[in-house]
Amino acid sequence: MNIVARRPWAAIVVAAVAAIAMVTACGSQPSAKKPTPKPSPTINDQVGNPASSVTLSEAGSSLVEPYLAALAPQLTSAYSNITLTPSAGGSGVGISDAATNLIDLGGSDAYLSDSEMTQYPGLMNIPIAISAQEIAYNLPGVSDLKLSGNILAEIYQGKITKWNDPAIAKLNSGVNLPSATIVPIRRVDSSGDTFIFSSFLSATNSAWNNGPAFGTTVTWPAVTGELTATGNPGMVQAAHATPDSIAYIGISVKSSIQSAGLGIAELQNKAGKFVSASQATITSAVTNSAQDIPSNLAQSLIYEPGAQSYPIVNYEYMMVQKQQKDANTALAIRTFLTWAVDSSGGANATNLASVNFIALPSNVLLKIKPAIGSITSGS
Amino acid sequence: MTLRWVSLVAALLPILLLCVIVGTMVASAKAAVIYAGLHLFTGAIFTFGNLYGGSPSVHNGVTAPHNAQYGAATLLVGTLLTSVIALAIALPVAVGGVLMLTERIPPRLQNGFSVFLELLAGIPSVVYGIWGVLILGPFFALHFFPALANSLGRIPFLTWFRPPVGAGEGLLTAGLVLSVMVIPIIAATTRDLLRSVPVLHKEGALALGMTPFEVVRVVTLPFVRNGILAAALLGWARALGETMAVLLISGNALNQFPQSIYSPVGTIAATIAATLDGALTDGTGMAVSALGALALVLLLVTLLTNWAGRMIVRRSSGAALPVGRGF
Numbered sequence: 001m002n003i004v005a006r007r008p009w010a011a012i013v014v015a016a017v018a019a020i021a022m023v024t025a026c027g028s029q030p031s032a033k034k035p036t037p038k039p040s041p042t043i044n045d046q047v048g049n050p051a052s053s054v055t056l057s058e059a060g061s062s063l064v065e066p067y068l069a070a071l072a073p074q075l076t077s078a079y080s081n082i083t084l085t086p087s088a089g090g091s092g093v094g095i096s097d098a099a100t101n102l103i104d105l106g107g108s109d110a111y112l113s114d115s116e117m118t119q120y121p122g123l124m125n126i127p128i129a130i131s132a133q134e135i136a137y138n139l140p141g142v143s144d145l146k147l148s149g150n151i152l153a154e155i156y157q158g159k160i161t162k163w164n165d166p167a168i169a170k171l172n173s174g175v176n177l178p179s180a181t182i183v184p185i186r187r188v189d190s191s192g193d194t195f196i197f198s199s200f201l202s203a204t205n206s207a208w209n210n211g212p213a214f215g216t217t218v219t220w221p222a223v224t225g226e227l228t229a230t231g232n233p234g235m236v237q238a239a240h241a242t243p244d245s246i247a248y249i250g251i252s253v254k255s256s257i258q259s260a261g262l263g264i265a266e267l268q269n270k271a272g273k274f275v276s277a278s279q280a281t282i283t284s285a286v287t288n289s290a291q292d293i294p295s296n297l298a299q300s301l302i303y304e305p306g307a308q309s310y311p312i313v314n315y316e317y318m319m320v321q322k323q324q325k326d327a328n329t330a331l332a333i334r335t336f337l338t339w340a341v342d343s344s345g346g347a348n349a350t351n352l353a354s355v356n357f358i359a360l361p362s363n364v365l366l367k368i369k370p371a372i373g374s375i376t377s378g379s
Numbered sequence: 380m381t382l383r384w385v386s387l388v389a390a391l392l393p394i395l396l397l398c399v400i401v402g403t404m405v406a407s408a409k410a411a412v413i414y415a416g417l418h419l420f421t422g423a424i425f426t427f428g429n430l431y432g433g434s435p436s437v438h439n440g441v442t443a444p445h446n447a448q449y450g451a452a453t454l455l456v457g458t459l460l461t462s463v464i465a466l467a468i469a470l471p472v473a474v475g476g477v478l479m480l481t482e483r484i485p486p487r488l489q490n491g492f493s494v495f496l497e498l499l500a501g502i503p504s505v506v507y508g509i510w511g512v513l514i515l516g517p518f519f520a521l522h523f524f525p526a527l528a529n530s531l532g533r534i535p536f537l538t539w540f541r542p543p544v545g546a547g548e549g550l551l552t553a554g555l556v557l558s559v560m561v562i563p564i565i566a567a568t569t570r571d572l573l574r575s576v577p578v579l580h581k582e583g584a585l586a587l588g589m590t591p592f593e594v595v596r597v598v599t600l601p602f603v604r605n606g607i608l609a610a611a612l613l614g615w616a617r618a619l620g621e622t623m624a625v626l627l628i629s630g631n632a633l634n635q636f637p638q639s640i641y642s643p644v645g646t647i648a649a650t651i652a653a654t655l656d657g658a659l660t661d662g663t664g665m666a667v668s669a670l671g672a673l674a675l676v677l678l679l680v681t682l683l684t685n686w687a688g689r690m691i692v693r694r695s696s697g698a699a700l701p702v703g704r705g706f
Contacts, residue, residue, distance in 0.1 A: 092659030113430045115444065116662030183546055188631045190657030213446075217657030219426040222635040226643065227546045230627070241517065242546065 043373040047335040049079045054332035058086040060094020060107030061192055062231070063131060063252055064316050067355045068107065071346045075336060078345065082332045091192045091216060098319035099123050104333060106319035109192020110216055111298035122322045125297055126371050127315035127364065128340050129347065129357040130286055132251045132277045133196055134312075136262040138239050139163065139178065146171040148268035149204025149303065149311065155246065156184050156201065157208065158223035163244060171268070181225060183245040185238050188228040190216040193235075196302060196314045197248040203303040203311075236260050248312075251277055252355040271307045281310035282358045290363040297371060316357065323378040330377045337372045341365060404678070408671030410664070414441040415449040419672055422450015424634050425650070427658060427666040435663075443665040451676050453636050457550075457644035458680065460637065461625065462618035464554025465561050470611050472558070473565035478595055481573045493570065500563035508627035511556040512548075516628060519555075520547030524641055538639070545641040548630035553644065556624055561614035568610035572603040605692050612688040619681050622648040647677040 058068055068086035075084050089097075091108040098106030099120040112125045135152065137145055151167055154160040160167060164177040187194045198214035212218040220226075227245065229238040232253045239247040240260040249257055257264060266274040275281045288306040293299050301313040318337065324330035339345035347359045360368070412419060416439055426448050428436065433445025480492055524544035532540040576599050584594045600607075630643020631653060637644050651670050658666035 090656030090659075092656035096659040110660060113660070113662055114432075115430065116660070119662035119664075188626065188653045190654055190660075213429045213432075215427065215430050215657060216660055217427060217654045219424070219634055220632075222632060222643075224543050225545050226630070227548055228631045228643070241513075 044376050045373045047338050050081045050328045050332050053081045055083045057103045058105040059089045059103050061091045061109050062088040064107035108317045110195045125317040129316045132282050132313045135265040136257050137246045145265045146274045147265045149200050153201040153205030153208040157221045180244040185227045185247040189230050193250050199302040200312045269311045277310045284308035285313045327377040408675050411668035411672040414438045423452045424448040424450050449669040454647045458646040461553045465557030465618040468558035469561040473562045477566045477569045504624045508624035511628035516547030549641045549643045550637050551640045553629040557618045565610045565614045572606040576602045608692050622652050625649045
């Protein structure tokens with residue numbers, strides 16, 4: 001008291017030093033608490049309504065969030081003691097919050113990288129649905145356009161700048177291409193759509209693969225006149241407002257791409273055929289890759305073989321910890337995931353159609369069952 | 380007695396908060412700062428690297444994802460250029476406008492105008508941003524920029540005004556929208572300053588036969604000059620740190636220096652906001668650390684500009700600053 005009254009500076013200095021000491025102490029601790037990995041997981045196939053009510057918090061991908069929001073009330077009516085609370089925030093939030101146990105489930109358009117698998121050994125990525133991406137264009141007078149990943153990579157590197165470039169004209173004989181300058185539009189926010197689009201460019205163009213490569217945020221080459229947008233709705237708006245533009249847009253907003261009057265390009269697949277995104281072409285890509293799905297379930301579905309296969313396809317993932325805090329929560333998560341991929345449960349045609357997702361084919365379902373069964377409370 | 384303790388806590392809180400914020404930021408940025416070294420300020424490439432493949436890159440004993448580079452030079456340039464353009468436009472407009480308002484317009488109208496000024500200052504920045512994207516940007520790209528390129532761009536040496544004019548997202552658009560956000564800050568402060576000029580001085584000058592604008596030049600402006608500089612510093616700080624509007628209209632170029640006044644640019648604040656989610660997918664934690672380092676650079680720039688401005692004011696006279704004295 002006296003010190004305070006007589007020497008206010010002393011108190012201030014003491015407080016400041018204390019604060020810095022506190023902060024330094026915090027900073028020196030490891031940033032993420034790693035749950036101890038269980039070497040021999042006990043498989044538990046049991047599902048059902050938990051004995052007491054469990055709330056499963058979810059955050060992450062803004063593509064998955066509307067799907068889960070549709071699923072949530074149906075889940076509770078099927079299992080009265082399970083409540084799912086989905087929220088968005090981005091795939092990065094989904095992965096890191098699930099890794100640090102802030103949430104029970106994290107939604108992500110991207111699978112875990114090797115470094116994340118090493119950093120968070122207890123974290124699993126489990127596919128719950130399949131999504132795809134379309135290339136939209138705003139070219140008045142052109143209703144039919146064929147493109148390849150290689151051409152897209154050259155456009156986004158500024159190597160192809162005109163719509164009537166010989167490389168584009170070669171794929172589109174008979175189409176009256178304008179001499180206008182191409183306006184490439186890209187996402188400014190970190191995004192699963194950027195992840196799968198840049199994966200496609202990396203798979204089809206070596207300069208891209210050795211340069212920007214792929215990720216939810218990539219180092220975009222400078223292209224004169226390019227535009228940026230935020231979110232899929234932002235991409236649709238920007239493409240709609242800008243003649244001669246091109247944009248990569250998630251299939252979940254297909255209806256707004258169409259109502260904006262944008263064209264959707266046919267893309268060249270690995271077999272050299274030009275395909276549009278449809279239930280058949282997307283499923284073909286997944287089925288062709290399913291036998292190679294690794295046990296950690298982290299798999300790219302980009303540029304898969306098969307004459308029918310659409311080239312830009314991805315799993316929508318749920319990030320979840322193998323080891324849960326109690327048996328009830330583990331049961332609730334197993335039950336939710338099993339129900340969510342079941343075609344008579346969450347993955348029914350109406351739910352999937354509402355966001356243009358595709359159900360997991362049966363050979364993939366077989367592979368993810370053991371992963372779901374490995375979610376236990378441990379001991 | 381109680382009041383004394385409450386005030387003490389209140390007085391300590393800002394200091395505590397500042398220490399905690401700076402301390403946590405330094406702690407989280409440490410790894411990336413060591414990894415990048417001086418490259419943080421001089422390097423033109425800012426990339427989280429390939430998170431999905433390649434061998435890890437090691438610099439100065441710190442390991443980061445393959446090919447990760449944390450150079451903030453282009454972002455630093457973008458941040459400074461957009462804010463300086465904003466200030467260069469906002470300062471004369473705000474001061475000139477307020478002079479006209481306080482010296483020549485009847486007091487009754489002044490009050491009405493003041494309300495608008497304060498409303499303008501209170502508009503959330505995202506509103507300015509969306510207005511920039513939907514209306515200003517396209518208008519600039521189609522009409523204003525081509526006209527600018529055809530007039531100023533034809534003058535020798537003014538290569539920065541030459542085409543291509545781009546699609547309306549870039550340096551000048553960002554600078555102009557920022558200036559609209561900065562004008563009310565400078566104008567409101569300047570208005571209050573002008574009201575503090577003693578009436579006797581002005582009346583004396585008028586009695587000597589000066590015209591109203593001579594009075595402004597000889598009496599009013601010298602009286603408030605330091606205050607206006609301080610107001611400009613406040614506005615500059617706002618422009619440096621503005622995130623949302625710039626995110627929407629700057630074009631968010633990464634890893635390129637602007638080639639012309641129309642080029643897309645990236646700023647530190649907007650880049651942090653845009654790439655945080657992607658940074659969270661880096662399992663090594665280096666990407667988040669790199670964004671922490673960017674935040675530190677921004678903090679440093681803000682402090683430096685503030686300090687430099689203060690030095691200018693102090694050199695021009697010893698008078699106290701009416702505003703912006705904090706820190």
